[in-house]
Amino acid sequence: MAGCTATAPRVEMTASNHRWRKAKNVCMQTLAFMCAALVILPLLLVLFHLLSQGASSINWAFFTQLPKPVGEVGGGMANAIAGTFILISLASLLGVPVGVLGGIFLSEYTHRRLNRWIRFTADVVNGVPSITWGMVVYGLVVVPMKGFSTLAGALVLGLMMIPLIMRTTEEVLQLVPAGYREAALALGIAQWRMILQIVVRTAMKGVVTGVLLALARVAGETAPLLFTAFGNAYWTHRLTEPIAALPLQIFNYAISPYDDWHRQAWAGALILIFLVSAINLGVRALTRDRFSRTAPQILMPGHHVATEVQPPHGTAG
Amino acid sequence: MEPQADQRIALAVRGLSIYFGHHAVLKRVTIDIAARAVTAIIGPSGCGKSTFLRALNRMHELNPDARREGEIRLFGDDIYAREVEPVVVRRRVGMVFQKSNPFPTMSVAENVTVGLRLNGMRDKRLLAERTEAALRMAALWDEVKDRLQAPAVSLSGGQQQRLCIARALAVQPEVLLMDEPASALDPLATQKIEGLIVELKKKYTIVLVTHNMQQAARASDFTAFFYLGELVEFGPTTKMFTNPAQKRTEDYVTGRFG
Numbered sequence: 001m002a003g004c005t006a007t008a009p010r011v012e013m014t015a016s017n018h019r020w021r022k023a024k025n026v027c028m029q030t031l032a033f034m035c036a037a038l039v040i041l042p043l044l045l046v047l048f049h050l051l052s053q054g055a056s057s058i059n060w061a062f063f064t065q066l067p068k069p070v071g072e073v074g075g076g077m078a079n080a081i082a083g084t085f086i087l088i089s090l091a092s093l094l095g096v097p098v099g100v101l102g103g104i105f106l107s108e109y110t111h112r113r114l115n116r117w118i119r120f121t122a123d124v125v126n127g128v129p130s131i132t133w134g135m136v137v138y139g140l141v142v143v144p145m146k147g148f149s150t151l152a153g154a155l156v157l158g159l160m161m162i163p164l165i166m167r168t169t170e171e172v173l174q175l176v177p178a179g180y181r182e183a184a185l186a187l188g189i190a191q192w193r194m195i196l197q198i199v200v201r202t203a204m205k206g207v208v209t210g211v212l213l214a215l216a217r218v219a220g221e222t223a224p225l226l227f228t229a230f231g232n233a234y235w236t237h238r239l240t241e242p243i244a245a246l247p248l249q250i251f252n253y254a255i256s257p258y259d260d261w262h263r264q265a266w267a268g269a270l271i272l273i274f275l276v277s278a279i280n281l282g283v284r285a286l287t288r289d290r291f292s293r294t295a296p297q298i299l300m301p302g303h304h305v306a307t308e309v310q311p312p313h314g315t316a317g
Numbered sequence: 318m319e320p321q322a323d324q325r326i327a328l329a330v331r332g333l334s335i336y337f338g339h340h341a342v343l344k345r346v347t348i349d350i351a352a353r354a355v356t357a358i359i360g361p362s363g364c365g366k367s368t369f370l371r372a373l374n375r376m377h378e379l380n381p382d383a384r385r386e387g388e389i390r391l392f393g394d395d396i397y398a399r400e401v402e403p404v405v406v407r408r409r410v411g412m413v414f415q416k417s418n419p420f421p422t423m424s425v426a427e428n429v430t431v432g433l434r435l436n437g438m439r440d441k442r443l444l445a446e447r448t449e450a451a452l453r454m455a456a457l458w459d460e461v462k463d464r465l466q467a468p469a470v471s472l473s474g475g476q477q478q479r480l481c482i483a484r485a486l487a488v489q490p491e492v493l494l495m496d497e498p499a500s501a502l503d504p505l506a507t508q509k510i511e512g513l514i515v516e517l518k519k520k521y522t523i524v525l526v527t528h529n530m531q532q533a534a535r536a537s538d539f540t541a542f543f544y545l546g547e548l549v550e551f552g553p554t555t556k557m558f559t560n561p562a563q564k565r566t567e568d569y570v571t572g573r574f575g
Contacts, residue, residue, distance in 0.1 A: 110381055179418040183481070186376060187432035187488055188408030197435055201422050 050273060054266030062267055067233050067249070073260050077268050079235050080249035083150075084275070086236075087229060087245055088219050090154030095161025095218075096211055102162065103169025103207075108195050119170075122163040133160055134224030142228060148242040153229025157218040164217060168210025172203040208283055216276045222247040246272045324392065327352040327492055327522035328373060333387035335368050335377060342368045344546045345387070350492075350539075352392075355514055355523045357537035357554065359530065361569070365546040366526050370494050373524060374410035375403040392491065408436070411490035415497040417477035419469035419484070426465040428480055432488040447487050454520075455483035456513050475506025482513065492522040500528060511536045530570055534558050542566045 061076045068075030102122075106115055137156040142148055176199050184194040200207065225231075230242035231252060246268055253265035328350040335343040343365045350356050358366040371377040373389065375396065389396050396406045419428045429448045430438075438444060448465070452458040457479040461472065469480060478498060485493060495514070499507040514523060514536045527533050533540055533554065540557040542549045542565075550557065550566045561567045568574050 177418070179414060179416055180420060182376065182379070182412075183414065183418045183420070183484075184431070184435075185379070185404075186374065186407055186412035186414075187435075187485065188404050188406075189432060189435045190404055193435045197431075198420060202420070204422075 047273070050266060050270040054263070054268075054270035057263040057267035058270065062264070062271075066235070067264075070258065075264075077244075077246065077249055077264065077271070079232065080244040080246045080268065081271065081275075083229070083232070083236065083244040084219060084246040084272075086150065086243065087153050087157055087225075088215055090150070090239075091157035091161055091218060092211075092215065094155070094158030095165055095214060099162045099165025099214070100169050100207060100211070102166040103173065103210075104195060104200065106166065106170040107173035108191075108199065119167075122166050125163045126167065129223075130160065130221050131223040131226075134227050137224070138227040145240065147240065148228060148230035150229060150236055150239045150241060150243040153225050153243060153245065156224040156228045157221060160218050160221070160224070161214040164214040165210055168213065169207050172206030172210060173199055175206065176202045212280050212283055215279060219276055219279075220247055220272060222251050226251075246275070325352055326350070327392060328524075329390040330373075331388045331390075333369075333372060333389060334385070335365070335372055336384040336386075337380060338382045342546055343372070346543075346548045348541060348548055348551055350522065350524060352522045353518055353520070354538040355518050355525055355536055356539045356541060357533035358524065358526045358541050358543060359528075359533050359569070360543035360549075361574070362528075364543040366543045367496055369543065370412075370496055370524060370526050373492070373494055374407045374412055376407070376412065378403060408432075408488055409490055410492040410494060411485035411488065412494045413478070413482050413485055413496065413498050415500055417474065417481050417501070419472075419477050419480050421468070421470050423469055424466045425461050425469050425472065425480060428469045429483050429487050432484065436488070451483040451487035452480075454486050454517070455479045456509065456516070457483055473506075475502050475509060478502060478506070478510060479513065482510075482517075486517075486521075490521070492524065493517065495523060495525045497526055497528060499532065507532075530558075530572070542569060544569070 061074060062078075063076060063081065064078050065074070065076035066079055067077065102118070106118060109115075133156050137152050137159070141152040141155060145152070180198050180202060181194060184198045185191070189198075225245055225248050229245055229248065231248040232242045232244045236243040250265045250268040250272070253261040253268065256262070326349045330346055330348045330350070333343060333346045334341060346369060358369060360366050368377055372385065377383045377385075385397065391406070391409060395401070396410075420431060423431060426445075426448050427434075429451050430444045433444060433447060449458060449462075452461060457476060460476060461467075461480075464471075469477065472480060478501075482493075482498070498514075499510045502510065511532060514525065517523060518538075525533070525537060537554045539552065540554045541551040542557065542561075542563075544565060550561055550563045552562075557566060558570050561570065
């Protein structure tokens with residue numbers, strides 16, 4: 001017995017030792033919780049501040065009326081709300097198909113060198129300040145067309161969406177286990193059908209989430225719209241006319257010297273936040289999985305699926 | 318004119334070598350796989366048996382570094398001929414994988430018919446018929462007939478693997494390749510799969526890769542032993558397990574190495 005204790009020291013099981021460990025555990029857990037809470041705090045602050053400042057200015061007129069001229073109290077942002085919808089819809093027409101198809105190419109077709117360049121370019125482009133985008137489109141579209149326009153505004157937002165959607169789409173498609181691709185190909189299903197019906201369908205929720213993130217991102221863009229869509233105090237009737245947008249209106253009102261406009265800017269910001277959240281929740285509800293209770297956990301950007309994945313090209317065995 | 322192919326030979330493999338980059342994974346393999354019989358492929362990990370299996374329906378081509386020499390004829394048809402599409406080869410030579418992989422976005426019935434639907438079959442009645450036939454053949458019909466619309470991933474592991482077999486059978490292939498189909502299953506589910514294999518050889522040619530010697534001995538008619546990318550020995554299963562010609566085969570099947 002003596003020899004035994006010499007080689008393998010007994011584990012202390014006394015209460016004091018255990019109590020110290022428990023204390024450390026509680027400390028670390030509290031610390032981690034506080035860090036997590038810190039993430040939620042800014043969101044709550046923003047919401048609270050917007051509600052307290054902007055809620056009082058939200059009324060029926062805000063949604064139905066055009067802005068009033070300087071000096072007149074009242075009016076609304078109907079044209080800016082509609083303008084934001086029009087701009088992001090037009091931008092999606094460009095950004096969603098190009099971005100999703102580009103992401104499919106990056107994920108599903110192996111042209112190693114080409115893919116590396118596309119990926120690198122997309123990442124660089126993602127980091128380009130949004131005001132630079134505005135200047136590029138100003139030079140390419142606004143100057144030749146001799147005027148600010150809805151088209152230019154939609155174009156700049158659409159261009160910004162492409163690399164965002166492309167990279168998130170690629171990422172979520174890569175999370176689809178290779179076994180599904182192999183199973184489909186082994187059934188004699190053509191590759192493009194396999195990609196659309198198996199891979200994209202499996203990752204649909206993730207693709208949609210990527211599109212939403214891009215939409216939410218560009219819906220709040222102000223800088224690139226300053227010299228493209230420009231803003232408009234009235235309704236826009238043609239794609240070649242300038243158009244109002246919520247962020248632009250908020251910007252213009254916020255830097256004005258009038259209290260009434262400040263209040264409207266707060267209200268506009270509140271609406272913008274609600275709008276973005278509403279798009280988010282709405283599309284999520286629409287794309288809910290048929291089998292959401294039992295399906296393996298859903299593919300979101302940055303979330304890994306805990307399934308064992310076979311190597312895509314088996315060489316073992 | 319080519320001579321009439323021998324209908325007793327499902328796959329005639331001649332001098333097949335597969336390279337991944339510069340590495341030869343399979344070296345000059347020549348073998349005749351008998352029709353309507355079970356041929357087991359055995360050998361230690363890394364001996365090239367999975368690569369051999371995947372070359373039989375051109376799945377190894379998914380690896381862009383793969384290169385092939387030699388010839389494979391499926392009932393006389395050269396599957397590597399220039400004008401032959403891999404997609405068509407794979408419709409004739411189906412595959413079941415080690416890890417069951419039913420599509421999670423589809424129901425039980427949709428999984429069975431996916432190969433037909435994505436190749437353009439629309440007729441609902443015909444699809445329903447094929448679903449039942451394939452599920453019966455995979456010995457799964459009685460267990461799932463009341464839950465055809467349930468998600469495929471709600472089935473048990475053994476049921477999921479038999480669903481994958483049904484899915485492969487639904488496109489009516491001539492040959493079924495099975496890559497360790499029972500290695501992730503419990504003994505009871507394994508027994509069911511083995512029984513199924515013996516049943517299926519009445520209609521299909523089956524090539525079965527397995528790590529399990531008993532499984533090879535129980536379920537197969539012929540056994541091929543691969544080692545370091547070469548086919549060491551090939552013959553009737555009883556002979557391979559009782560009186561092999563090669564020392565290495567004997568050592569492997571008796572568990573002395575590998």
